[in-house]
Amino acid sequence: MRVSLDLELKDEPGQLLLALEPIARHSGNVISIIHLREEEKLRAGYATVHFTIDVPDKGCLERIVEELEERGVRVTKLGEVTKKSKLTLLMIGHVVDTDLRDTIDRINELEGVMVSDLSLAMPHPEKESSAIVDIEVSAGVDRHRLMERVYAIAKEKDLEIVRSLEV
Amino acid sequence: MRIQIIGFGVIGQGLARVLLRKEEELRQRYGLEVSVVSITDISGTAHAEEGLDLRKALSVARETGAIVNYPGAKEMSGVEAIEEIEAELVVEATPSNIKTGEPGLSHMLAGFKAGKHVVTSNKGPLALKYRQLVSEAERNNVEFRFEASVGGAMPVINLARETLSGDRITAIEGILNGTTNYILSRMTREGLSFEHVLREAQELGYAETDPTYDIEGIDTASKLVILANAIMGIDATFSDVKIRGITRITPEAIRLAKERGYVIKLIGEVKNSHLEVSPRLVPETHPLNVDGALNVAMLHCDVAGEVTVVGKGAGAIETQSAILSDIIAIWKKVKG
Numbered sequence: 001m002r003v004s005l006d007l008e009l010k011d012e013p014g015q016l017l018l019a020l021e022p023i024a025r026h027s028g029n030v031i032s033i034i035h036l037r038e039e040e041k042l043r044a045g046y047a048t049v050h051f052t053i054d055v056p057d058k059g060c061l062e063r064i065v066e067e068l069e070e071r072g073v074r075v076t077k078l079g080e081v082t083k084k085s086k087l088t089l090l091m092i093g094h095v096v097d098t099d100l101r102d103t104i105d106r107i108n109e110l111e112g113v114m115v116s117d118l119s120l121a122m123p124h125p126e127k128e129s130s131a132i133v134d135i136e137v138s139a140g141v142d143r144h145r146l147m148e149r150v151y152a153i154a155k156e157k158d159l160e161i162v163r164s165l166e167v
Numbered sequence: 168m169r170i171q172i173i174g175f176g177v178i179g180q181g182l183a184r185v186l187l188r189k190e191e192e193l194r195q196r197y198g199l200e201v202s203v204v205s206i207t208d209i210s211g212t213a214h215a216e217e218g219l220d221l222r223k224a225l226s227v228a229r230e231t232g233a234i235v236n237y238p239g240a241k242e243m244s245g246v247e248a249i250e251e252i253e254a255e256l257v258v259e260a261t262p263s264n265i266k267t268g269e270p271g272l273s274h275m276l277a278g279f280k281a282g283k284h285v286v287t288s289n290k291g292p293l294a295l296k297y298r299q300l301v302s303e304a305e306r307n308n309v310e311f312r313f314e315a316s317v318g319g320a321m322p323v324i325n326l327a328r329e330t331l332s333g334d335r336i337t338a339i340e341g342i343l344n345g346t347t348n349y350i351l352s353r354m355t356r357e358g359l360s361f362e363h364v365l366r367e368a369q370e371l372g373y374a375e376t377d378p379t380y381d382i383e384g385i386d387t388a389s390k391l392v393i394l395a396n397a398i399m400g401i402d403a404t405f406s407d408v409k410i411r412g413i414t415r416i417t418p419e420a421i422r423l424a425k426e427r428g429y430v431i432k433l434i435g436e437v438k439n440s441h442l443e444v445s446p447r448l449v450p451e452t453h454p455l456n457v458d459g460a461l462n463v464a465m466l467h468c469d470v471a472g473e474v475t476v477v478g479k480g481a482g483a484i485e486t487q488s489a490i491l492s493d494i495i496a497i498w499k500k501v502k503g
Contacts (some may be wrong), residue, residue, distance in 0.1 A: 017213060059472060088448055119426065121419035126476045130420040132427060160415040162424070162431055164448040164456070165340070 001063055002031065004052050006077035007068065011047045019049070022067035022117065029054040052081065055078070086116075087135045090162040094130045096122065098157035104133070106153055112138035138155055168498055169254040173245045174261035175208040175224075175234050175273050175403055178288050178315070179485035182258060182490055183221045189491070199498045205252045211235035212243035214252055224466075237342035245270060249277040256497060259287040265380070265389055265405060275300055279307040284501075286493040288315035288486060294389035294405045297396040312495045315396075315489035317390040318343055318462045321478030325464055325492065327398040334468035336398050340436040341464030342455060343390040345480035346374050346381040347413050347433040349460040351421075351446075355430055358418045373460065383412035384433060384444040391435035391442055398466070401440055411445040424448055430456050458481060 009015040010034045018031075023030060031052040055061045065075055091103070104115045117134040137143065147163065172179050186193075186201055192428035193199045210233035212220055219237070227237045234240060249257055257278040261271050272292040278285040285304065287293075292300060299334055304311035314324050318341075327336055342348050346368065353364045365382065368374035380386045388408040395401040413433050424431050429448040432455065436443050449456050452473040457463045462480030465473055479485040 019302075057472070059469075088429065090420055090424055090431070090448060092415050092417055119423055121423050123417070123419050128415075128417060130417060130423050132423040134427075160411075160446075162416075162420070162446045162448055164429065165434065165450070165453065 001057070001061070002052065002054050002081040004050065004077070004081050005065075005075055005078055007037070007049050008043065008046045008074040009049050011045055016049070018071055018084045019068060019073050020070070021053070022064050023051070023053055026060045026063045026067070027056050028060065028064055029099050048076065067108060084136045084138050084167075087137055087146070087166075088132065088164040089135060090130060090132045091154070091159045092156075092162070093128050093157065093159035095120070095129045095159065098159065100131060103153055103157065103159075107133075107135065107146075107150065109144055110141070110149060112141040168199060168201055168494075168499075169204045169218075170494070171205045171207070171248060171252060171257045172203055173207045173248065173257060173259050174271075174289075175206050175228055176262065177483045178227055178260040178486055178490075179208070179258070180225060180370075181487050182260065185227055185484060185487040185491065187221050197495055197498060198502070199495065200347075204254050205248050206234050206237070207243070207245045207248045208234045210242070211240050211462070212245075212248045213237035213240040214243070214248070214251075215239075216253075245274045246277045249274060249281055249283065254283060255333070255501070256284040256286065256494065258494070259285055260490075261289060261291050263289050263389070264293040265291045265294060265385060268295045271317060272296060272300075275311075276302050276303055278312070279303045279309055282307055283308060284310040284497050285312075286315075286490055287313045288490060289313075290316045290386070290389040290393060291397075294392040297393065297404070298402060301396075310500060312493035312496060313393065314493050315486050317393050318464060318476075318478060319345075319480040319482060320379070320485035321462045321464065321476055321480060321491070322489065323330045323394065323464045323466075323476055325496070326474075326476060331466065331468055331471060331474065334470045336466050336468055338436070338438040338467040339391075339394050339398065340434055340438070340455065342432055342457065342462055343435045343464070343480065344381055344384075344387045344433060345460035345462055346378065347384075347387070348457070348462070348480075349373055350382070351413060351416065351431055351433065352458045352460075354416070354418055355421050355425070358422070360418055361414065361416055382414055384410045385412075387433060387435045387444045388442070391437060391444060393437075394464075395437045395442055399437060401437065401442075403440075403442055408442040408444060410443075413446050416446055428452075432456070438479045443445070465477060 034050040036048040114136045116136045122129040205214040259274045268291045271289040395403045434447040463477045465475045
């Protein structure tokens, strides 16, 4: 997960390191650091620094925040950065004959869902073919509902669906 | 400790072989002397108060295929043997039946009623009647352990319940059937069709003559139910699992997946009280991507994070690792 956090650091040398160590220790990966020198200072002698980091899970984030606070670094803002996630679906069956265009359109009809890539394998006109599609899913989309729609289409068209693990 | 073996097929005979091999070691390391006082198969029961000659029992089984040919053996059923013969522990190792759970279910219940501890490798009764079995064992104040029922030699139930006892397990996913993993791995490596690899697997003895339980995901589903109950405390039974097998997977599908960095694996998953068995796209770099006939389980823990175990999911000898560990755990507990 990608997280943004504003930290209040003492405006003196070496303070950035104080903030970076806990992030590194708990598997955080720093995406960007911006010094917000123009921002209104909350406390005299302190500066706000805006971090964007990737962390493996909530547990890591909690440990990072905990350790920052222990070191006297105040976390003034904390939020998950909403970003699109990817879902990959493999469809096996008479993918083309059952109107692949229609299949994709019906997936795209859902708000915040878009098929972004597709590859096709057709071994023989009479044999079953396969298609693999990447689907971009905006944050906040109910993935369960998305999969329900996919399975309903699959049932109607007798397609076997193999979805990626992270769903 | 006096033990009764009910079911003398691959697993029962494997236990006899390992007990012979480990006799001295069990005595030295744990002060545990195992005496097998009876062995039952479909033909009858061999019984000796002072302990059976396991070498002889194995040769009788090998040569005649029926334990009733052991000197002095009787046409006595498993339930009768459990009720009538004195022993502390029953190892229930009859074939798994996912429709009725029998005959294993009756053996286990008879064991509890007779005040005997039960160790089993038999999935069927657990996948159908988990709650009933556990509460009957508790009511009769006996131990009931079943590590061998899931993943063969791969330790997962005892790992989660004992080693990770401070964690709450929030989700489980894994490959719990070696046959399907073998089939999919070979299809991936060699670009062969499902039918082709299945036929070869049957000829080599890796797949049953009736492979339905494996390839339709039924075996995986049974194990998933046991994990959901035993590790996550979910009151689920076999009919709660949404099941899809691997029969429609084609070499072209596998190739497409591979081009995107995925492999296809038959995955059992428990998440948010939802139980599902289905073929899934697993990133090639993911810990669940294990090859060949191996089993793997990933436990999502609230403190430890993810813990993954890999091991041999079947095998006459390997499975005894789980059965022995259960027998030893019970021994340690009862001797105090």
